[in-house]
Amino acid sequence: xxxxxxxxxxxxxxxxxxxxxxxxxxxxxxxxxxxxxxxxxxxxxxxxxxxxxxxxxxxxxxxxxxxxxxxxxxxxxxxxxxxxxxxxxxxxxxxxxxxxxxxxxxxxxxxxxxxxxxxxxxxxxxxxxxxxxxxxxxxxxxxxxxxxxxxxxxxxxxxxxxxxxxxxxxxxxxxxxxxxxxxxxxxxxxxxxxxxxxxxxxxxxxxxxxxxxxxxxxxxxxxxxxxxxxxxxxxxxxxxxxx
Numbered sequence: 001x002x003x004x005x006x007x008x009x010x011x012x013x014x015x016x017x018x019x020x021x022x023x024x025x026x027x028x029x030x031x032x033x034x035x036x037x038x039x040x041x042x043x044x045x046x047x048x049x050x051x052x053x054x055x056x057x058x059x060x061x062x063x064x065x066x067x068x069x070x071x072x073x074x075x076x077x078x079x080x081x082x083x084x085x086x087x088x089x090x091x092x093x094x095x096x097x098x099x100x101x102x103x104x105x106x107x108x109x110x111x112x113x114x115x116x117x118x119x120x121x122x123x124x125x126x127x128x129x130x131x132x133x134x135x136x137x138x139x140x141x142x143x144x145x146x147x148x149x150x151x152x153x154x155x156x157x158x159x160x161x162x163x164x165x166x167x168x169x170x171x172x173x174x175x176x177x178x179x180x181x182x183x184x185x186x187x188x189x190x191x192x193x194x195x196x197x198x199x200x201x202x203x204x205x206x207x208x209x210x211x212x213x214x215x216x217x218x219x220x221x222x223x224x225x226x227x228x229x230x231x232x233x234x235x236x237x238x239x240x241x242x243x
Contacts, residue, residue: 031047069229071236077223
């Protein structure tokens with residue numbers, strides 16, 4: 001079969017490894033991590049354009065989680081869309097949303113890192129337990145948004161210090177050496193957080209590119225339908241009759 005894979009660059013290593021092992025013919029497009037900065041609607045518009053520009057194939061695979069509703073409203077016009085049922089890429093890296101939820105329940109206040117987050121995604125905001133993390137400094141925010149707005153945003157962004165207590169590095173087995181783990185360990189020390197490491201999984205990545213799409217873990221959107229957030233354990237569902 002022929003697939004078109006559109007994926008966030010933060011998952012570059014995991015996707016490349018999985019594509020290399022797949023029996024299918026797969027064209028790959030990695031999009032900038034900056035897509036998340038556009039918000040849900042902006043991210044959706046950009047993804048929809050890439051979907052609509054895709055060549056003829058058997059299915060378009062999305063290497064994204066729901067990601068702040070970035071997938072909400074995506075339409076399958078002439079080709080089926082396939083996407084994992086996950087709220088964020090941490091669930092993808094851990095193998096399932098259930099594995100992510102179980103880990104977070106046992107380790108509340110945890111911030112996550114992976115090879116992709118360390119080499120490509122350190123400026124992204126990671127959402128967890130209602131807290132946001134911003135990487136921009138106060139002077140940078142003031143310069144960008146003005147004195148009052150900049151200070152307000154800085155206070156909002158840095159509220160994560162009241163919530164996060166631990167940094168967990170997700171090890172997937174693709175690490176070339178221990179340098180990424182050491183970066184994560186150093187970051188935890190600088191922030192005054194505990195450091196821990198957990199074993200991730202490449203299962204969802206490999207299932208996605210192998211065409212192994214159980215309904216419990218993947219949503220298939222047929223032509224003429226759209227993906228919409230379901231706000232329950234399914235994460236995302238199908239809605240028919242796109243205009």
